[in-house]
Amino acid sequence: MSVGPRKQPPARGWFRENNVGVTFYHLGGCQTSGVNDGFDWRRFLALCLGKLTQGASRFLGRGGSSFPGRIILWVDPAFIRVMAGKMARGTLVVTGTNGKTTTAKLVASILGAKGWGVCRNGAGANLIGGLAAAFLNAANFWGKVRCQMALLEVDEATVPQATGELQPAAIAVTNFFRDQLDRYGELTNTVELVRRGLREAGPRTVLVLNADDPMVAGLGKGYPGPVLYYGVEEPTLGRREKERDAESPPCPNCGEQLAYTVTYYAHLGNYRCPACGWARPRPEVRLQRLRSEGSRGYALEMGTPQGTIRAKLPVPGFYNVYNALAATALVQICGVEPGLIVRGLEGFAASFGRMERLRVGGTQILLALVKNPVGFNQVLQAVLEDHGPKVILFLINDRYADGTDVSWLWDADLERLEGGAEFAGVIVGGLRAEDMAVRLKYAGWPPEAILMEHKPAQALERAIGLVPPGGIIYVLPTYTALLEIREVLQRRGWARPFWEES
Amino acid sequence: MELKIGHLYPDLMNLYGDRGNIIVLTRRCSWHGIKATVEEIRTGEEKRAAECDVVFIGGGQDREQKQVAWDLRDRQGPALRAAAADGVVILGICGGYQLLGHEFRTGTGEVLPGTGILDLVTVGGGKRLIGNIAVASDLLGGKTLVGFENHSGKTYLGEGAKPLGKVLAGYGNNGEDGTEGAYHRNVVGTYLHGSVLPKNPWLADYLLAKAVERRGGTLKLREIDDQLERTAHAAALHQVGLGGKMEN
Structure with a gap:
């Protein structure tokens, strides 16, 4: 894969030093030119079959949001890698237990305000077939794409495979909660899967992590590339004491049970390890103030590397505040101006279900x-x-x-x-x-x-x-x-x- | 009548809706006119499980199970063994069930000590045994039990423990000998999540009756309208292809 001219991203801590004018250009988005642009019969066949199954599937009233993708990969296993390589501004990945779909849609809304064409798996089909189907949607029969960027939510267990194929510019991780244990075994396995995926991605990929979830924040420990954290810094929104339960995770550093000064919900909060001193990283994108407007949503104030951003979030549920923070953090690395972030957040319409x-x-x-x-x-x-x-x-x-x-x-x-x-x-x-x-x-x-x-x-x-x-x-x-x-x-x-x- | 329900390691052993069993025990107590208090007992705490009438221990992830295994051996174990001998009702689910046995030899060759209250050993297996399960329970006179199992450990019973029942659908203790769970006196262990007590109210009432009996209570458990529970039980049987065949 050809690599255009770009600066090598500096190590962690970089966002603190360069708080304005961070542009996507630095961050290793894949370049279009020269990537398999010649005609490829296999790809053509794959696209034809994919579009055909998709058409049939929709005619039958099913979404066709992942089956055609599986067909494509069967014919052309390199499909995702090649299509991701065509994204001029690279690929953004969102993973984690809860909030993937909404975070991705918030990012899409913001990038829409920016005027960028984005290729998405909006229907929540986030296994490997769904990713292929997202590119299928964006491509014509000749494999040409209209989008500059891909924005994909990826199932946690699919992260290792997906990041290897996608070589994303950034990966946002929302949270780790118990989910679907009959599928993935235990929560620690899920975290390990994502960690493995980060190794596949390589050191140019920017990590966007929830600082308030120690299992997520722990992924930043020892990560060779740049890391951007987001979190809530409004202790009055939380509870003072942390009830210990099995979901209060061990310190990623030494395994000791973490101590909390405040929790917002489940194990999200401000924590520190009593044994080794590892503590919640200070977030670059942080919620400073929040006002609930009932079923209409929230008014929020965020501190960001680009200064303070005030916006209305038109969807209820405190967890959506975290999604808005994740989205705001993720678009920091795309160099989206604060005014457009506000427009994107306020124009948000809740995603599918x-x-x-x-x-x-x-x-x-x-x-x-x-x-x-x-x-x-x-x-x-x-x-x-x-x-x-x-x-x-x-x-x-x-x-x-x-x-x-x-x-x-x-x-x-x-x-x-x-x-x-x-x-x-x-x-x-x-x-x-x-x-x-x-x-x-x-x-x-x-x-x-x-x-x-x-x-x-x-x-x-x-x-x-x-x-x-x-x-x-x-x-x-x-x-x-x-x-x-x-x-x-x-x-x-x-x-x-x-x-x-x- | 008052019953004290001890919840062992609620912070570490609480996988897969184990909390549901505590909810059911306390609710049914109140419907039976019994005052129930729940005492949570965590690792390192001096509170004694043996002072309870019913002790519950749920399942946990590998790391947590390891943590409690040593606490159980060194702190609660001796008293818990004495309690079991004294007729205290003990219910262990999944990981908790395994620790009621002699030991758990994990897949990595590690040996976790058990309490030895039930005559059984568990060995780590390769394949995870996952899915809906139905059991004909010897303990409850053939009544069926339904639930969901999810374990990699395979449990083998010794002479001193009787199987809780025979597997009608699913894997059970080890997926080999057709047995599920174990019991000895008032100690019951099972792999059934689901949670197990909500859809098998006769097991809940059996345990409560044993606890009342041990306290010398003459209280007769009241008839509770279990229409919803029975419907859910029947639906679960139906799901594993046993619809209409079993009557409770």
Whole structure:
């Protein structure tokens, strides 16, 4: 792969010294010229087959967001590497347990404000086939691309393979929570997978890390390339004491249990190791002030290498504040001006099923994916902050992509809904509706108040029937249930097909 | 009637919804008219598990399991063994179940000491045994138990422990001899997550009844409307291809 003229990035600490005018140019974006631009029959065949399957798949009403990608890679295993090489401004990768999709969409919104064409896997297809499909979307039959940049969310377990192929300019890591244990084994394995991926990426890749998550921040320790940290520096938003639990991770340096002065949620907070002294790195992009505006979102003030940025974030849920910080940090390395960052954040529309707002007549539907206890708790918190009339619909599936073990429902803090007194109705649906019903019963909901309706379409009907005028239906689906309910909404013309999402 | 439920190592051994079992025990106690208090016991703490009526120990990741294994041997172990002999109800799930045995020889050749309360040993296996599981429980007169297992350790019972049940679908103790879990007196160990007690309320009530009985209680457990739990149990059986065949 040819490498254009660029400066070698200096070591860590660099962002502190060069706080203005950091441009992407420094950071090893791959260059277009000379990279396999000749006609390649294999690639042509791969693209034809890919586009054909994609067309067929969409005609059948499926998204085709990863299957065509797998076909392409079968015909042309080098496809991702070659296409990534065509991105004039390189590739940005977002990984981590929660917040990948929203962070990527926030970055896209900001880069959109900047006017750059970005190639994305917007529908959340983040395994290797989904990455290939993203490039397939951006390319014509001859393999020419319209985009200058790729912005891809990548599943944690796919990071080693993906970074080797993509040679990204930057990798942002959001957080590590327990998720899908039946797939990846234990959390430490997940962190190791990502660490392995960073070695594949090579030393020119910039790391963008959540300073408040020690498991993430630990990735920066000993990393040879530049590292940019983001985090919350508003202790009044957090809790003082840290309740010890198995998710409070060991020090990445010496293995001792970390001590916290403040936590924001789960194990995100300000920590230090009592044994070896390793502590939370000071973030370059930091939240300084935050004001909640209820279901409309937040007003936030961030300190950045480019100075203070004040913006409205039009989506509720405190975890989205972290996503906004991650996005702001990631675009620092692209040299996006503060005014455009503000425009990008304020023009953000929630991504596919992540606090996505839809309107059906006089009723609002808020779709909020739930896939692990920490994310579930954060969504419940956001629901509780809305004191208006509301109905809640849980759609729980246990297919492979959801995690086949539903035990995690018992780790989510459903008790905080206090038996559902605030709700005009509760419906459980999906393949494991019964499990959710039992969970609610033990969280204090009267069993007779829990309506069970396995099929998403019927469950939604029930919710619409129950919601008071002007109320909100909160739909909390697992991943495959989200795809199903989205399809129902789309068939009725209430939502756009997800592959048309920007 | 008042019962004290000891939750051993809630900070380290709490994988896969083990917390659900504590939620179910306390809720069902209140439905039965029993006052329940939960005492959390962490590594290094002097609080004695033996003073409880029911002791619960969940599963953990490898690193955490190692941490508690030594605490269990040196601090809680002797008292816990005495408690077991005294008829205290003990429930161990997955990693906690393994530590109720003599030892756990891990895949890396390390030997974690167990409490030896149940006559069994566990050896690290290559393949992880993952998936939905259903068991016909000898302990509960053939009633079925459903859950989800996820373990790489393979457990083999000795003479002194009886299997909790026979595997109807899934792997169980080792994926070889068709047994799942183990029990001896009032000590029960199992690989079932799910969580195990919510969808198998008869196991929860069995444990509570044993605890009440040990305290010399004459209290008869109340009939609880378990309609939802039974529906969920039936759905789980259906999922492993046993729909309609089992009656509880």
